[in-house]
Amino acid sequence: MPKITLAANSQSYEVPEGTSFLEFCQENDLPHNFGCTVGSCGVCVSSLDEGADQVNPVTDDEGETVEMCSGVEGARLACQLKVNGDITVRQLD
Numbered sequence: 001m002p003k004i005t006l007a008a009n010s011q012s013y014e015v016p017e018g019t020s021f022l023e024f025c026q027e028n029d030l031p032h033n034f035g036c037t038v039g040s041c042g043v044c045v046s047s048l049d050e051g052a053d054q055v056n057p058v059t060d061d062e063g064e065t066v067e068m069c070s071g072v073e074g075a076r077l078a079c080q081l082k083v084n085g086d087i088t089v090r091q092l093d
């Protein structure tokens with residue numbers, strides 16, 4: 001099973017393939033900040049320290065939001081992530 005690791009608390013969680021990162025965090029009260037939950041506010045912007053190729057590809061809409069809220073190359077909106085393999089997620093400021 002894919003494994004989510006949160007850089008914030010160094011904890012790892014096994015999840016079924018295709019799990020929504022947002023829903024998993026909400027259901028398990030994990031320490032990751034979200035706002036709109038639909039990919040437009042940028043509050044959840046994050047980097048994938050590991051496993052950038054283990055999540056769904058960036059859509060045009062997500063890419064536009066990331067561009068507006070982060071200068072970090074490869075940044076993703078955590079609310080838009082579907083987990084297909086092992087990832088390590090770090091929330092950006």
Ligand code: FES
Nearest residue numbers: 035036037042079
């Ligand atoms: S929570 Fe608003 S963009 Fe992810």
